[in-house]
Amino acid sequence: MSPSSSTSESSDTPDLGGLGEFGLIARVTRDRPPSASTLLGPGDDAAVVAQPDGRVVACVDVLVEGVHFRLDWSRPEDVGRKVVAANLADVAAMGAAPTGLLVGLVAPADTPVATLEGLADGMWAEAQVVGVGLVGGDVAAGPALMISVTALGTLEGREAVLRSGARPGDQVAVCGRLGWAAAGLAVLTRGFRSPGTVVGAHRAPEPPYAAGPAAALAGATAMIDVSDGLLADLGHVAEASGVGISLERKAFEVPERLVEVGAALGVDPMEWVLTGGEDHALAATFPAGAALPEGFTPIGLVVEGSGVTVDGEEYAGGGGWEHFTPSQHSGGTLAP
Structure with missing residues (x-):
């Protein structure tokens, strides 16, 4: 679908009520070539996706x-990329490679077709990053715009990397950006639109997808x-593994842009x-002395005990996002 034809058709049917469910599906799937793992794509009662490993990560x-x-x-387009990125990062965190995506969309009838086409364009674009x-x-139809994405993946013969495998003595490392999306959200909530680097990080993250399988292989x-x-997320690892995690503040190199915005x-x-x-970085633990994959930076150690500490103490700041916690729903902030 060319940009010019999309604009012309959108003006003929300006909202979802005029286009209809099946018109929208035809519009956003037209001329989209299938990926190598897609044996049967949109158009039937269900898709058929190749899973040579015999196991499905979902x-x-x-x-x-x-x-x-x-x-x-x-x-x-940014929202479309964002919802796909969140799912693909979860697949990567299991040490798997993605094979396909399923999308559920709820929208009011007066939703502009151009908005829905933009969502679809963003989702397709992010999906193509990983092929x-x-x-x-x-x-x-529904009272508010909601997008649900289900990602499927393959372990390619490997075992899944779980949250529960960390052991005392393991090194803790991270790959990807940290703090950029939060800085962008802080900028937006104060009514600004720049600097574009941090605002863009909130709008559409850039997870290190390839680092997941690389970490599994390492x-x-x-x-x-x-x-x-x-x-918060390392806290989930610590709880699932029955260990403590000790981080060192000096291990983090805070980017100059975040220093300036702060x-x-x-x-x-x-x-x-x-x-x-x-930001959808990947945090992982590796055996003591193991060579870390490219892109991973050591930030601490797995220790006996429980919880996560920074420089030996419980962190005095916030702990991260959790839905349905009253304090999270004040001040106009948005959920991760």
Whole structure:
């Protein structure tokens, strides 16, 4: 579908009520070539996806307008990329490679067709980063815009890397950006739209997808997608593994851009690095002395005990995002 034809058709049917469910499906799937793992794509009762490993890694994420995104802050294309990235990062965190995506969409009838086309364009674009496609889904009418994506993946003969495998003595390492999306959210909530680097990180993350399988091949003992904040997510690893995790502040190199934004907003940028979500970095543990895969930076150790400490103490700042916690729903913040 060319941009010019998309614009012309969208003006003929300006909203979802005029286009209809099946018209929308035809519009957003037209001229989308299938990926190598897609044996049967959109158009039948179900898709058929190749799973040569014989096991399926599956995960799902839901984004709700006003809770996870705002269309006055992000383009529809950015939102599409964001919801796909969140799922692909979860697949990578298991040490798997993605094979396909299923999409569920709920939207009011007056939703502009251009908005839905933008969402679809963003989802397809992010899927193509890892060489997969949208193989099917469903559309329904509802009072608010909601997007649900289910990602499928293959372990390629490896064992899954779980949260429960960390052992005392393991080294803790991270790959990917930390704090950028949180800094971008802080900028947006104060009514600004720049600097573009941090705002863009909130709008559409850039997870290190290839680092997941690489970590698995390197012998990672545990791994997790940093979606709710590094301390919160490493806390899940510590709890699942029955261990403690000790981080060192000096191990983190805070990017100059975050230092500048923090100074402008009166925020310690380490708060964003340690507790900010939505960057979808990967945090993993590796056996002591093991060579870390390219891109991973050591930040601490797995120890006896429980919980996560920073420089030997419980962190005094926030701990990360958790849905249904009253304090999380004040101040206009958005969920990871």
